[in-house]
Amino acid sequence: MKKKMLMLGLAALTAVSLTACGNSGGNSANGGNGANSGTGNAPAATNANNGGEQQQVELRMMWWGDQSRADLTNKAIDLFEQKNPNIKITGEFGPSDGYFDKLNTQLASGTAPDIFFLGGNVVDYANKGVLLDLGPYVGKELKLDDMDPSMKEYGTLDGKLVHISAGANARGIVVNKTMFDKAGIPVPQDGWNWDDYARISKEISDKLGKGYYGTYNFTTDGHDIYLKQNGKQLYDMANGKLGFEEADILPWFQYWDKTAKAGGVVTPELQVSNPPADASKSLIVTGKAAMTLLPSNLLGSFQSATQDELIMLQVPRGSKGTGVVFESSQGLSGYAKTKYPNEVAKLMDFWINDPDAAQILGNNRGVPVTSANREVLEASASPTDKIVYDFTSRVSEATTKEPFAVSYNPPGNAEFIKLSDNTVQQIGFGKESVDKAAADFYAGTVKIFESNNQ
């Protein structure tokens, strides 16, 4: 009996300690990302008491994106350091997949960068009070006189300015014109509707044959556009609730199911192995898919990756219009616990107002948010830039006639996106009927929303 007890005890102990070993191994595997975190916060210099002399300050900055964006960003950082010799900036970046996981971990452990980029999920962070209130610095370090009022408004959540947009974009349909020419189909025009879209997708795929597709399936990215086109919205921020019912979103899933079954939509497998927004893999770039939904600021990197001619069209119309507005693509937020809020504000000011910075950064994160810098860029626009400007001005024009509210992602956005992708794949791989999948989707959305909206 004693032996038995001893053995059980041993077994339990082994399990516990071995599990623990495994855990620590796992942690170091993901910890590789964050290994250099927490080192940059220490004040670099000792001359804090030297009265007149300026204190040496070190800031950490984090963004997501590919290598070309990193090169641009680092160049801009170098310029800022030249102009402000007392501030040193350590840049960190990663692909968008893991970026927010890394940021969340650092926020939780109190080692977040002093300044970081956020997208439409800024609400998730503003709700949790981790963003620096920029109000006190406006007009001093941070000059916003020339910034578009709508962008200022976008960064103001719960009455506090916590986010400075670093570029504006509009979503639209990117079209591989070369594929249309090959297929001998006329390139569509703004003002088309969803039936046209489905028909043209099928035509392209039929004309070009096996292995060529008309469009990616952008159910997930298009939720808010579709809802707005029909007078609803994803997230009713003013009233703190979801802005749609199950019946409002079901037709959107049905539309894609129907279009996919008719042919012309990229298969779910291909969509997984060649994600639409990845310029290095997208079938748009390789000339296998003719159209997809894309934010306008990505056109540049897509065009530079292919010989095919790419253009941008407005999203097909629903009953109330296109539902697309010219909106913030992504922007800068400060960490509430940063030791150097003034310097953070200074860097933001540089980012949006400095003409040299605008020259370096270009439209990579969207069109500049100040009119002065827009003029700087327009003077030296490349052909691709011109397509983007032409497109965004068409969108702006359309929204003056058919205005739509700027939208934020609902709380719990990461989980919501995952749920939606799953739903699309359940339908796409034929595991679930559209009605059932959409019902599950709505129930899941409500659950995520309630869990995150406190």
Place this chain on the structure above:
Amino acid sequence: MRTVRKPLARTHNRTAYLFLLPWLVGFFCLTLGPMIGSLYLSFTKYNLLDSPRWTGWTNYKEIFSNDPTFSNSLVLTFKYVLLSVPLRLVFALLVAMALNKGIRALGIYRTVYYVPSLLGGSVAISIVWRQIFDSEGVVNTFLGWFGISGPSWIAHPDYLIYPIVALSVWQFGSAMVIFLAGLKQIPADLYEASQVDGAGKARQFFSISLPMLTPVLFFNLIMSIINSFQAFTPAYVIGDGRGGPLDASMFYTLYLYLKGFAYFDMGYASALAWIMLLIIAAFTGIVFATSRYWVFYGDGKEGR
């Protein structure tokens, strides 16, 4: 005499504890502390950034009553463990036996086969694996020579588990090295005696090698089970990092990670971690409990 011996023993103990100190500090600060912390968190709603709020058993109730992803990920993880552990052990044993034939340059082979064990958990290898099993990757090119058009292994939810299992099996090195050491321990006279009695190769394997190896097998089995339950990197990298496509790479650890770090629900993730701990402990317990029936220690005191 007694009065002298006691302090001596005490000094010995003290020295022993001194040597144990680094481990003890590590255990209490880095393992036990966080474990107790996570036990507390598992009873709270904790979004990483606000302070945790006590909610009692809510997380556990939610997990068991209303979370299909939990059950799916558990099933997937079990499937992975049940596929990868036996395959890896069989493979490791076969290679170990081949290497035990007294071939030349054994050290080199041993090292070469051990390397995957060191690299297998890394992100780089997982990325390479992605390329190998891509729809136009090496595997499908190979299958193409035989007129088989392989599926898109990494992009189709029905097939994704196989590349991940293959990656796990490929890391057979550490189990193999231990098997090899075990095989070397078996006295040669047993084989000689059996040969005199007319036993064939198969008979020798089942009657001598395998029983003599059971302690080693036992150790390898437990290590493999525990490791497999905690597989994370292959699921994270070979899948899309979000458990997709269609939750086919949503291993338990990945779900736990996503809940905690991507979905701001660390309390829930902690509860998941404790359930995982209990499951692994149960499995280890079962293997220990059955060991008396099949582990042979060769010292006459079987199944201690």
